[in-house]
Amino acid sequence: MMFPLVTLEDQTEIVHSHLLEDGRIKVYVETPVENGFHSAELYIPEYMWKQVDGYDSDELDKFLQIIMTEKTK
Numbered sequence: 001m002m003f004p005l006v007t008l009e010d011q012t013e014i015v016h017s018h019l020l021e022d023g024r025i026k027v028y029v030e031t032p033v034e035n036g037f038h039s040a041e042l043y044i045p046e047y048m049w050k051q052v053d054g055y056d057s058d059e060l061d062k063f064l065q066i067i068m069t070e071k072t073k
Contacts, residue, residue, distance in 0.1 A: 002015040002017055002026075003015060003016055003018075005067065010031060012030065014028070015028050024045065025044045025045075027044065028042075029041075029055075031055075038055050040052040042064070
């Protein structure tokens with residue numbers, strides 16, 4: 001089950017899981033585009049991106065900053 005973290009102005013959704021059995025949290029990012037979605041998974045505490053589809057490194061850095069800001073609220 002995933003829980004909302006934030007929705008950005010461009011309709012990008014950032015959601016997260018509870019603590020997984022392996023001690024990590026999965027964060028999922030998805031942005032609607034003309035023919036589907038761009039998406040990526042981030043695993044915390046490693047802060048390792050996986051399954052990246054359609055985002056460049058600058059976008060991933062931006063999402064990480066947003067996630068870190070939201071996480072501390």
